Amino acid sequence: MLNCLIIGSGVAGLATALSLQKAGHTPVVFEAYGGPSDGVGGFLTVAVNGFDALDTLGLKHAAAGLGFSTPRMSMYLGSTGRHLIDFKYGGALPDGTTARTLTRSELYGLLRTEATRRGIRILYGKGLSSVTETPDGVTAGFDDGTSAEGHLLIGADGLRSTVRTGSTVTTSTGEPGTTRDLRPAFRPTPDT
Numbered sequence: 001m002l003n004c005l006i007i008g009s010g011v012a013g014l015a016t017a018l019s020l021q022k023a024g025h026t027p028v029v030f031e032a033y034g035g036p037s038d039g040v041g042g043f044l045t046v047a048v049n050g051f052d053a054l055d056t057l058g059l060k061h062a063a064a065g066l067g068f069s070t071p072r073m074s075m076y077l078g079s080t081g082r083h084l085i086d087f088k089y090g091g092a093l094p095d096g097t098t099a100r101t102l103t104r105s106e107l108y109g110l111l112r113t114e115a116t117r118r119g120i121r122i123l124y125g126k127g128l129s130s131v132t133e134t135p136d137g138v139t140a141g142f143d144d145g146t147s148a149e150g151h152l153l154i155g156a157d158g159l160r161s162t163v164r165t166g167s168t169v170t171t172s173t174g175e176p177g178t179t180r181d182l183r184p185a186f187r188p189t190p191d192t
């Protein structure tokens, strides 16, 4: 059993916490904001593979009751309104589930409620400020002066991730860590 420090309580952090707990580990989630982020964000579309992932957490049916079915999408150029393409959005699962468009807040609320129900600790006001690799695992330091120890640390701290830049990571000897820069190689192409 591993003690897992998860940085960030967005959709990724909470889904990871639920998965790790299901696998027999002990996750604790650390969130920089002072409280839950209900009501924050816009819409997103969960494709059918996302529903498969939610199914492993026992949340597929609850998520299928949120938002609206989105089996197809149309795309338009923002600058001119020119229609670009219509496409099927991932087909349907054998039980008829299609992709659905819902708010980030609805999905977040579902995951957070379930994490809380399953006794997963979510600690707010814990902005990660340092990571120290130790022989046994990792120590996370937070900007409120506290720290936590775990066997592993998972960066689920969003687009401008502190964890993935590796800039806060040192080894227990004080040398820079060997953390790879995991920022995605994907670069958006200009809108032409």
Ligand SMILES: Cc1cc2nc3c(=O)[nH]c(=O)nc-3n(C[C@H](O)[C@H](O)[C@H](O)COP(=O)(O)OP(=O)(O)OC[C@H]3O[C@@H](n4cnc5c(N)ncnc54)[C@H](O)[C@@H]3O)c2cc1C
Pocket: 007, 008, 009, 010, 011, 012, 013, 030, 031, 032, 033, 037, 041, 042, 043, 044, 045, 046, 104, 126, 127, 128, 129, 156, 157, 158, 159, 161, 162
């Ligand atoms: C308009 C719009 C449309 C979108 N449409 C889609 C879509 O159709 N389909 C889709 O899949 N996605 C879509 N997305 C993207 C989707 O919303 C995001 O990918 C998703 O919410 C990211 O979740 P996350 O948990 O990775 O990050 P976040 O939701 O950003 O959560 C990261 C968390 O980490 C916390 N954090 C940050 N730094 C620290 C730190 N140092 N210490 C502790 N905590 C920290 C933050 O406070 C935050 O709570 C859309 C996004 C937008 C804006």
